[in-house]
Amino acid sequence: xxxxxxxxxxxxxxxxxxxxxxxxxxxxxxxxxxxxxxxxxxxxxxxxxxxxxxxxxxxxxxxxxxxxxxxxxxxxxxxxxxxxxxxxxxxxxxxxxxxxxxxxxxxxxxxxxxxxxxxxxxxxxxxxxxxxxxxxxxxxxxxxxxxxxxxxxxxxxxxxxxxxxxxxxxxxxxxxxxxxxxxxxxxxxxxxxxxxxxxxxxxxxxxxxxxxxxxxxxxxxxxxxxxxxxxxxxxxxxxxxxxxxxxxxxxxxxxxxxxxxxxxxxxxxxxxxxxxxxxxxxxxxxxxxxxxxxxxxxxxxxxxxxxxxxxxxxxxxxxxxxxxxxxxxxxxxxxxx
Amino acid sequence: xxxxxxxxxxxxxxxxxxxxxxxxxxxxxxxxxxxxxxxxxxxxxxxxxxxxxxxxxxxxxxxxxxxxxxxxxxxxxxxxxxxxxxxxxxxxxxxxxxxxxxxxxxxxxxxxxxxxxxxxxxxxxxxxx
Numbered sequence: 001x002x003x004x005x006x007x008x009x010x011x012x013x014x015x016x017x018x019x020x021x022x023x024x025x026x027x028x029x030x031x032x033x034x035x036x037x038x039x040x041x042x043x044x045x046x047x048x049x050x051x052x053x054x055x056x057x058x059x060x061x062x063x064x065x066x067x068x069x070x071x072x073x074x075x076x077x078x079x080x081x082x083x084x085x086x087x088x089x090x091x092x093x094x095x096x097x098x099x100x101x102x103x104x105x106x107x108x109x110x111x112x113x114x115x116x117x118x119x120x121x122x123x124x125x126x127x128x129x130x131x132x133x134x135x136x137x138x139x140x141x142x143x144x145x146x147x148x149x150x151x152x153x154x155x156x157x158x159x160x161x162x163x164x165x166x167x168x169x170x171x172x173x174x175x176x177x178x179x180x181x182x183x184x185x186x187x188x189x190x191x192x193x194x195x196x197x198x199x200x201x202x203x204x205x206x207x208x209x210x211x212x213x214x215x216x217x218x219x220x221x222x223x224x225x226x227x228x229x230x231x232x233x234x235x236x237x238x239x240x241x242x243x244x245x246x247x248x249x250x251x252x253x254x255x256x257x258x259x260x261x262x263x264x265x266x267x268x269x270x271x272x273x274x275x276x277x278x279x280x281x282x283x284x285x286x287x288x289x290x291x292x293x294x295x296x297x298x299x300x301x302x303x304x305x306x307x308x309x310x311x312x313x314x315x316x317x318x319x320x321x322x323x324x325x326x327x328x329x330x331x332x333x334x335x336x337x
Numbered sequence: 338x339x340x341x342x343x344x345x346x347x348x349x350x351x352x353x354x355x356x357x358x359x360x361x362x363x364x365x366x367x368x369x370x371x372x373x374x375x376x377x378x379x380x381x382x383x384x385x386x387x388x389x390x391x392x393x394x395x396x397x398x399x400x401x402x403x404x405x406x407x408x409x410x411x412x413x414x415x416x417x418x419x420x421x422x423x424x425x426x427x428x429x430x431x432x433x434x435x436x437x438x439x440x441x442x443x444x445x446x447x448x449x450x451x452x453x454x455x456x457x458x459x460x461x462x463x464x465x466x
Contacts, residue, residue, distance in 0.1 A: 292373075
């Protein structure tokens with residue numbers, strides 16, 4: 001996946017206003033099968049997996065005993081005894097090893113990345129584009145559900161998921177058919193002025209929608225509560241890896257919190273820049289960019305919880321200048337439904 | 338593409354000299370490598386700049402890049418249109434999107450800069466890496 005095709009802004013705007021196509025085949029896949037596949041997933045993720053029905057997906061995580069992130073992942077329930085996990089490319093080996101090492105259940109863990117290519121069709125015209133290539137009624141797939149069907153005559157898993165803040169579909173297909181489907185989607189999207197999109201737009205789109213990126217907002221030192229992802233933690237579902245640490249943190253309250261900010265002075269905050277409050281170091285920028293749709297300079301950073309409220313003035317150390325910024329409501333961008 | 342009457346740096350700036358004044362910008366190659374340019378920071382009128390030293394920065398959506406002064410001298414004009422509409426740098430980097438005009442302290446510095454042919458050979462080699 002290249003950084004850009006026609007340009008990050010052009011690609012970003014295509015997804016916000018029309019449709020864009022991403023080749024996200026670099027993402028990793030792990031399959032879990034067996035009579036205790038559910039028990040294994042309940043143990044290695046903080047979410048409630050048992051309420052999932054066949055063809056339903058869930059955003060969740062793998063956590064260390066400290067309650068911090070191994071990775072953030074998607075779980076798809078194919079059947080009661082068969083699950084497909086979609087994980088970050090850079091973490092796929094680590095995730096597989098982590099799940100396998102914690103598998104004390106009657107379940108088989110398969111490293112399945114080679115079996116799948118993945119394409120993401122995203123934007124207000126995403127369904128209309130892909131609909132030309134499948135007989136499955138895409139509008140009938142609810143958000144965070146999926147179905148099996150043919151795309152271009154090829155068996156595919158078709159999910160109403162995405163990482164852009166827009167409506168859209170992600171399809172999992174056999175790798176040797178991916179290029180043909182890629183071309184067919186671009187052809188089908190021509191009437192909507194579709195754009196092939198790269199990693200650059202994928203990053204700016206997810207940032208506007210305040211979606212976390214492993215290695216930036218979340219990593220082995222950050223818990224879901226700190227990252228503003230408390231909704232993925234179900235403490236009452238029974239024991240799971242990281243639960244004790246999260247119970248303690250919830251009782252005491254997390255001392256730091258992920259906050260969104262907008263620049264008030266000129267300048268663009270970038271990952272790693274220092275955040276100052278009243279002249280004192282208060283944290284670091286985890287992601288920062290010009291936001292192409294909002295046309296503002298935005299970013300995310302960790303702040304002490306008592307200084308992270310919307311409206312808090314902060315400064316970002318940009319080279320030699322401390323540039324003013326202000327904690328802002330997130331997501332920065334929400335699509336109109 | 339690269340005007341013959343300009344001189345160039347390996348850091349991808351150009352300078353056009355008229356009398357004792359040099360007009361400075363970034364090259365077509367530089368803006369192409371950066372992609373969509375969204376922010377430009379320039380020195381103020383009256384600032385002293387030094388050949389080979391940072392005088393500002395240019396940022397695209399994906400990257401930050403320093404701007405190095407090709408010459409030593411005093412800034413006598415700044416192109417405010419570029420700071421307010423940075424995307425001009427993607428459209429006309431060798432023309433209307435010039436960055437600053439500098440009163441040259443030492444005209445001989447120009448002789449040490451790359452010619453258009455040298456620069457194109459240089460970026461050709463760099464691109465081939």
